[in-house]
Amino acid sequence: MHYVGLDIGGTATKAALTDETARILETRKILTITDDLTGLVSSLAELVHEFQKTAVIDAIGLGVPGLRSSKTHIIETSPNIPCLQNVNLEQLLADQVHIRTVGENDANAAVYAEFVRGAAMGLEHIACLTLGTGLGSGFVLNGSLFTGASGFGGEFGHTVIQAGSSVENSGRLCGCGNRGCLETYVSASGIVMTAEAMMDLVPDSLLHGIELPLTSEKIYNAATQGDATAEAVFRETGRYLGIACANLIDLLNLEMIVIGGGVMAAGEMLMQSVRAAARRYAFPASFRDCQIVQSQLWPDGGVIGAAMIARDR
Amino acid sequence: MHYVGLDIGGTATKAALTDETARILETRKILTITDDLTGLVSSLAELVHEFQKTAVIDAIGLGVPGLRSSKTHIIETSPNIPCLQNVNLEQLLADQVHIRTVGENDANAAVYAEFVRGAAMGLEHIACLTLGTGLGSGFVLNGSLFTGASGFGGEFGHTVIQAGSSVENSGRLCGCGNRGCLETYVSASGIVMTAEAMMDLVPDSLLHGIELPLTSEKIYNAATQGDATAEAVFRETGRYLGIACANLIDLLNLEMIVIGGGVMAAGEMLMQSVRAAARRYAFPASFRDCQIVQSQLWPDGGVIGAAMIARDR
Numbered sequence: 001m002h003y004v005g006l007d008i009g010g011t012a013t014k015a016a017l018t019d020e021t022a023r024i025l026e027t028r029k030i031l032t033i034t035d036d037l038t039g040l041v042s043s044l045a046e047l048v049h050e051f052q053k054t055a056v057i058d059a060i061g062l063g064v065p066g067l068r069s070s071k072t073h074i075i076e077t078s079p080n081i082p083c084l085q086n087v088n089l090e091q092l093l094a095d096q097v098h099i100r101t102v103g104e105n106d107a108n109a110a111v112y113a114e115f116v117r118g119a120a121m122g123l124e125h126i127a128c129l130t131l132g133t134g135l136g137s138g139f140v141l142n143g144s145l146f147t148g149a150s151g152f153g154g155e156f157g158h159t160v161i162q163a164g165s166s167v168e169n170s171g172r173l174c175g176c177g178n179r180g181c182l183e184t185y186v187s188a189s190g191i192v193m194t195a196e197a198m199m200d201l202v203p204d205s206l207l208h209g210i211e212l213p214l215t216s217e218k219i220y221n222a223a224t225q226g227d228a229t230a231e232a233v234f235r236e237t238g239r240y241l242g243i244a245c246a247n248l249i250d251l252l253n254l255e256m257i258v259i260g261g262g263v264m265a266a267g268e269m270l271m272q273s274v275r276a277a278a279r280r281y282a283f284p285a286s287f288r289d290c291q292i293v294q295s296q297l298w299p300d301g302g303v304i305g306a307a308m309i310a311r312d313r
Numbered sequence: 314m315h316y317v318g319l320d321i322g323g324t325a326t327k328a329a330l331t332d333e334t335a336r337i338l339e340t341r342k343i344l345t346i347t348d349d350l351t352g353l354v355s356s357l358a359e360l361v362h363e364f365q366k367t368a369v370i371d372a373i374g375l376g377v378p379g380l381r382s383s384k385t386h387i388i389e390t391s392p393n394i395p396c397l398q399n400v401n402l403e404q405l406l407a408d409q410v411h412i413r414t415v416g417e418n419d420a421n422a423a424v425y426a427e428f429v430r431g432a433a434m435g436l437e438h439i440a441c442l443t444l445g446t447g448l449g450s451g452f453v454l455n456g457s458l459f460t461g462a463s464g465f466g467g468e469f470g471h472t473v474i475q476a477g478s479s480v481e482n483s484g485r486l487c488g489c490g491n492r493g494c495l496e497t498y499v500s501a502s503g504i505v506m507t508a509e510a511m512m513d514l515v516p517d518s519l520l521h522g523i524e525l526p527l528t529s530e531k532i533y534n535a536a537t538q539g540d541a542t543a544e545a546v547f548r549e550t551g552r553y554l555g556i557a558c559a560n561l562i563d564l565l566n567l568e569m570i571v572i573g574g575g576v577m578a579a580g581e582m583l584m585q586s587v588r589a590a591a592r593r594y595a596f597p598a599s600f601r602d603c604q605i606v607q608s609q610l611w612p613d614g615g616v617i618g619a620a621m622i623a624r625d626r
Binding site: 067069076077124125141142144146147148149150151152153154155156158159160161162163164165166167170178185197201235236239240243246247250251252253254255280281283285286289290 | 380382389390437438454455457459460461462463464465466467468469471472473474475476477478479480483491498510514548549552553556559560563564565566567568593594596598599602603
């Protein structure tokens with residue numbers, strides 16, 4: 001049996017041909033067409049056709065960024081791909097390629113990959129957080145992908161960790177229009193905001209010498225070169241992420257939180273602070289149940305998970 | 314069939330005899346013995362014996378405040394009942410009364426009551442928040458009581474909504490030792506803290522004339538008498554609680570959040586602000602799925618839920 005997993009991102013779409021054990025046999029990558037639905041569907045069909053030269057495909061899994069209804073299979077909205085507004089993309093693709101196609105939120109696909117093939121194999125209560133430009137998150141609870149009443153669940157990145165007050169709302173402004181969302185503290189752009197705040201406090205930080213625009217990569221490089229402010233930025237980011245992990249641990253009594261995404265290039269520099277803050281903030285009994293680890297599948301979790309959801313659903 | 318539901322609180326223990334449809338046939342109430350385990354167990358057995366004069370009891374449900382392991386059935390810790398430290402209370406009671414006894418966290422019992430008999434009957438994704446001195450919370454997900462890997466899940470009151478920063482941690486100090494826990498903003502004591510902060514801003518508020526100690530009831534009474542600061546306190550409390558509801562809605566895509574507890578005497582004065590903030594902060598698609606309502610079962614949800622868990626487990 002062979003499956004195609006597609007992971008549609010705001011910039012690129014990754015695709016993989018897998019066997020039924022989630023082994024990747026072949027990968028492809030194209031730029032995502034974001035403003036023309038017909039063009040997007042055709043480009044996805046073309047990817048599938050390319051894989052069909054190698055194998056008979058039994059089903060396609062489609063990871064999409066955005067809110068997909070598990071009731072209607074319609075993508076209600078996808079902030080970075082404007083043409084995906086109230087669209088049943090899986091149906092449109094299936095109609096072109098005549099292969100069963102199953103859709104899922106991209107972060108849900110990523111946690112499913114960790115569950116069937118990654119660090120969380122054999123566990124029943126798992127979160128997977130993906131730290132990139134934003135924060136993606138998916139959950140396996142009681143041994144099943146958890147998506148809530150309509151499939152919209154798992155949007156941890158827009159939960160508020162800095163509520164401020166109505167007199168003075170100090171939470172950072174998020175792309176969603178609210179203030180204080182977790183995403184604004186732990187994503188790549190959150191790291192830049194933390195750095196900017198710290199640079200105001202430390203006039204002689206080496207970060208002031210970095211060529212603009214400031215990016216999380218440049219801050220990471222400064223940290224590895226020993227700049228104390230840059231190191232503090234990652235400690236502070238780890239503190240926020242650790243508090244967020246503690247929130248999940250107290251609420252869901254998880255067995256594992258798997259963290260992936262481009263930001264995790266910072267690896268243990270970040271993870272030490274994450275674990276320290278989670279230990280401090282979570283209930284000890286619940287913290288003991290939960291490992292916090294880096295993803296070993298990233299960046300392939302999305303395509304693997306999509307393929308395996310196509311296998312299992 | 315007849316069941317006894319026990320709801321052990323830090324001050325009082327409530328007990329009810331129910332039939333298999335969750336109808337309450339008889340209630341009793343005693344002071345909780347908090348510092349003497351043998352005395353506590355005897356007092357619970359005595360309650361059961363009293364009910365046995367009326368009916369043959371098929372099973373007993375025991376709602377306990379604290380972290381109960383679903384694996385070992387041991388209560389690891391119960392902050393307000395010091396004698397419940399590493400104790401299998403359900404076993405101790407069963408040994409005395411020779412009736413099958415099932416334990417559960419008290420807030421989990423309350424959501425179970427809403428699920429089988431209360432506002433959330435027929436729904437599959439539910440939270441129940443109980444606002445008293447602290448904040449209790451329980452969850453039904455995918456049509457089952459959700460308690461996580463070891464039964465410790467559902468502790469929403471100690472999730473952080475004001476993370477502050479390591480430079481300046483502005484979150485309110487919680488009884489658990491951390492700062493910024495939700496409980497410190499929306500519980501009865503949270504309301505008092507909000508009032509104290511607002512009184513500093515409004516020197517001529519009528520709240521300054523209230524006899525100390527300030528309580529949430531006194532602030533509520535001032536609000537019903539038209540004191541603008543007291544009204545603002547409840548609006549602000551509603552804002553915090555609404556943000557917390559939005560966090561749950563985005564994360565869990567719930568169908569209903571049921572709110573009970575003594576604080577809800579403030580009723581619609583609070584609920585309007587809760588719904589407004591939840592609408593503003595949650596994803597519109599997820600917010601549409603979720604009703605936010607007051608509990609109709611409170612204060613009996615605990616005993617009803619405990620009895621029905623005894624029936625169903």
